[in-house]
Amino acid sequence: MPQLVNGQWIKDDVAASEMKNGAFHREPTKFHNWITQDGRPGPDGQPGLPAEAGRYQLFVSYLCPWASRTLAMRNLKGLQDVIPVSISGAMIGDNGWEYEIPQDAGSKVEKISFQHQLYTASEPHYTGKVSVPVLWDRKEGRIVNNESADIIRIMNSAFDGITGNTLDFYPEQLRPTIDIWNALIYDAVNNGVYRSGFAKTQDAYETSVSAVFDMLDKLEGHLQSHRYIAGEYLTEADIRLFVTFIRFDSAYCGAFKCNIRMLEDYPNLSAYTREIYQWPGISETVKIDQIKRGYYSIAHINPTKIVPKGPEIDFNRPHDRDRLVGRGVFAG
Structure with missing residues (x-):
């Protein structure tokens, strides 16, 4: 699968690190900052950012099950008006995840046509796979988190003070x-x-x-x-x-x-x-x-x-x- 190497998009199949003896091994995600109600660190001491309506944006695809986790949690927690969402096309092409219409991602970056632009905006020399979902900080112009398991837990509690939705999916x-x-x-x-x-x-x-x-x-x-x-x-x-x-x-x-x-x-x-x-x-x-x-x-x-x-x-x-x-x- 194509990926970024030192900040450059490589269209060839360079993700050999995910194959070992013919078996697939998933590359770990790399962005793990957190959002909390008051900006305190995350549950494992991750750097924290404060919950704010409209500040964060979700980049996903309907194809991807990991992204669908976050879409489901966004709806269950009533975050539709708090976290805007951008939906990529269903097929992964030579340029990876692609948005049919360029997406506004805040004032810090140009409009986004490809998912890999979010990664290089966050880390100019990024090397690795480019995946969905991404929880993006529109204010600072960088990825907060690209691990779906983290994102659904962030959504589970961080914005309760804004929405008043206290349903708990991780009691x-x-x-x-x-x-x-x-x-x-x-x-x-x-x-x-x-x-x-x-x-x-x-x-x-x-x-x-x-x-x-x-x-x-x-x-x-x-x-x-x-x-x-x-x-x-x-x-x-x-x-x-x-x-x-x-x-x-x-x-x-x-x-x-x-x-x-x-x-x-x-x-x-x-x-x-x-x-x-x-x-x-x-x-x-x-x-x-x-x-x-x-x-x-x-x-x-x-x-x-x-x-x-x-x-x-x-x-x-x-x-x-x-x-x-x-x-x-x-x-x-």
Whole structure:
């Protein structure tokens, strides 16, 4: 995949560091500053910035599940009028993530046409992958954070004093449970589908895809008796899992060869996915046409770039999740 090398955009496939013995290894994100209500440091001592309406901007793509986490949390926390959003095209071209219309990113920088311009504006000699999402500081003209797991936690609490929305998707008493599930799900499912799809040896592929379906089997059993991943409340663990599930049958099953079974073959997983899709504000963050077009445009896994017509899945059809005890969202 193209990337920045010493601040220069290189269109050739230079991201060999993400492949080891035919297996895909995700490059860590590099921007980890935080936003808090009063500008104090983040939870691990990261430099903090104060929450201000209109100061920060979210750069995303509907294709990307990591970006979709942040779009979902933005809506659940009522931040639509606090954090403006810029949506890139669905397909990653020679110039990476591209915006059809140049995006205003504040007075410190020129309008943005390519995602990599945000990275070099923040660090002129940046080397590494250029990803979405990016949480951008319009006032200072730099990236605050480009790690989706961080961004959704920032959104969970930093702007509560502005919006008055105190719904808590990472409640303190559930954090140990959420953290355990997040780690398991990230490794086997969120990132596991990418390891399967980007594998370059048969052994690497089979190891990864087996781990994906082992975890799906475990989750099917867990969600038989639990309304949500951490129990009775919808939490960030559900949002992190949902963005992979909503893409599974339309993209990962075909494009990434995660085809031992479809998600629709799992009664609990498919009903769980429909329930979260039907939560207010969630469905509008899902664009299946862009998801399919984006994944099937990746030349090295689909050289013809033909986008399949199916499968046809109605995410609005009824689910039976209300048979289980659920309390909605924890109110802080």
